[in-house]
Amino acid sequence: MSQAPSGANSCTSNDTHINQAQTKYPIDLFRGWPNPALLPVDALAKSAATVLSSPSIYESGLQYGPDEGYGPLREHIASWLGSFYRDELESEKRRRNPITAERLCVTGGASQNLACVLQVFTDSAYTRNIWMVAPTYYLACRIFHDAGFMGRLRGVPEDEEGIDLDVLERGLQEAEDKAASEGNTKPVYTLPRPWSKIYKHVIYLTPTFANPSMKVASLRRREGLVQLARRFDALIISDDVYDFLQWPSDPNATDIKDTACVPRLVDVDGYLDGGPIDEWGNAMSNGSFSKLIGPGMRVGWAEGTEKFAYGLSQAGSSRSGGAPSQLSSTFVDQLLPSGILQRHIKQELIPAYRARYNRIISAINDHLLPLGFKLPAGNQPISGGYFIWLDLPLSLTGDLLAQRALADEMLMIGSGTMFQVQDDCSENHQRFERSIRLCFAYERFEVLYEGVERLGNVARRMLTER
Ligand SMILES: Cc1ncc(COP(=O)(O)O)c(C=O)c1O
Structure with missing residues (x-):
């Protein structure tokens, strides 16, 4: 089983959080891989x-x-x-x-x-x-x-x-x-x-x-x-x-x-x-x-x-x-x-990823935007790829949220700091401490909504703990 993070700041009581997490199955919104069902094996x-x-x-x-x-x-x-x-x-x-x-x-x-x-x-x-x-x-x-x-x-x-x-x-x-x-x-x-x-x-x-x-x-x-x-x-x-x-x-x-x-x-x-x-x-x-x-x-x-x-x-x-x-x-x-690949893209991948994207966006609308999360690419007429980038409410950081999501909810997400340019010591260096990345391509479609709901639960708890 994935270990809960042990950082001193990660949570008020690790034992409680690990126990909460143990009752759940893991949900991975971090991994940037295609879902196995979308691989064209035949x-x-x-x-x-x-x-x-x-x-x-x-x-x-x-x-x-x-x-x-x-x-x-x-x-x-x-x-x-x-x-x-x-x-x-x-x-x-x-x-x-x-x-x-x-x-x-x-x-x-x-x-x-x-x-x-x-x-x-x-x-x-x-x-x-x-x-x-x-x-x-x-x-x-x-x-x-x-x-x-x-x-x-x-x-x-x-x-x-x-x-x-x-x-x-x-x-x-x-x-x-x-x-x-x-x-x-x-x-x-x-x-x-x-x-x-x-x-x-x-x-x-x-x-x-x-x-x-x-x-x-x-x-x-x-x-x-x-x-x-x-x-x-x-x-x-x-x-x-x-x-x-x-x-x-x-x-x-x-x-x-x-x-x-x-x-x-x-x-x-x-x-x-x-x-x-x-x-x-x-x-x-x-x-x-x-x-x-x-x-x-x-x-x-x-x-x-x-x-x-x-x-x-x-x-x-x-x-x-x-x-x-x-x-x-x-x-x-x-x-x-x-034309097999062209058909696979058009008839399998695009409908599947589109449905996954819509599913995760509806969960974000229901559970994260009301808490003050923001979707910086939210107004693009065309969406695509594998990922959604979210800015967090002012008092949250991606590192702590990712740690708590794992410890409390068995949920994997990418903290924004992972996506900073490493070793950049220039004045333009951005750490992306208040952002996260979610991947909608890998996890089972059926649990995408629940994954975001769990993230909303943990974020709400962290916001009220302050
Ligand atoms: C922007 C970007 N470049 C490259 C890769 C890796 O591509 P490849 O599997 O072809 O090495 C990825 C995979 O996530 C990616 O997101």
Whole structure:
């Protein structure tokens, strides 16, 4: 059984709380995984059987793969993305900038690929900072630390339109002034090679249905961000892992969009002011099948300019072992041209996540908003992804609420402090002490409402104890 937290401040009487909790079953609104019932096992069983009984497929699947990934999958991802990210208004621009296999690499998922991008395109001395929209996907921090950027992560706040460009611009300029005064003018550890360039800055964000805030950055903000990235030689790494999971926020709405609600940053870089300023570009899209098929597939894709995609495929580990997840790539590939994945998203995932979202929102309306909780992304017309971010009433903190929820109610939630940019010692550092994250994707649908009700009970007790 999960242990109740033992911190001195966590509760007035641990024994009482543990006893209360022991009478309940656990409810997990923390874990950011798909519910097991949403994994497309039957489709995967058929894919695997087809692959493993077809020598022409399994011989490729079981050997080292090409550096850039399994060819048929790259082709099929290109046409699938092309139809989802097509934008009628922008079709002219899209025609000039079609999504082709040459712009894509198959990856081992967004996390693995983030590490590869840093290996090829950054130098831990010359690349000044990693700018992260805060609150951030917390597990990315360690990937940046592993790449040598410990102490150089910087949080940038977001508002309802997305990243605060003024704060970012000031930070970028200060970092440039500092680099000039220190004579930081060329890479030290990762010299540029014919297949790579070294960027001065990295900007990391999840602009659509962010983890944890669920916010969607506006087109205007995306364009401003690309302009800044071009001016300061920054690479935008955009985790676009939730884009396909979208639905109207209005539970009664019937018009479900089957194209993306806003262009990706890589698309904006593709058209803005005539296209990328050089052959490398300033934005890449980090896509993943983790939330669409299952995280254990370890398959994703990266998109950038052709030159960028080729450079990424030349990461030492891909040169040596071939693109990651070669066998899984052949399984995933069976699902795309047949339309099986597209149908799974449209007919299974979106209705299920939409129902889960509506359920948890109705519980929030009933049990949390009356206590003074706030929903910062509450007015977005389109919702999506896995998470809901809540600001707490003034006298509560996320850490204590999460501890008490576990101890009293056997309820797991994410305290806001987990999503701060780690080691950011700048003046913009935000700790998110008065926020929490709830995940509606993992727990059984039947207990989502009760989970929020339990949270309301514990919050009410904490508010009256004061
Ligand atoms: C924003 C974001 N990026 C990346 C990941 C991990 O993706 P993958 O499983 O493809 O490594 C997650 C998973 O929660 C995420 O929320």
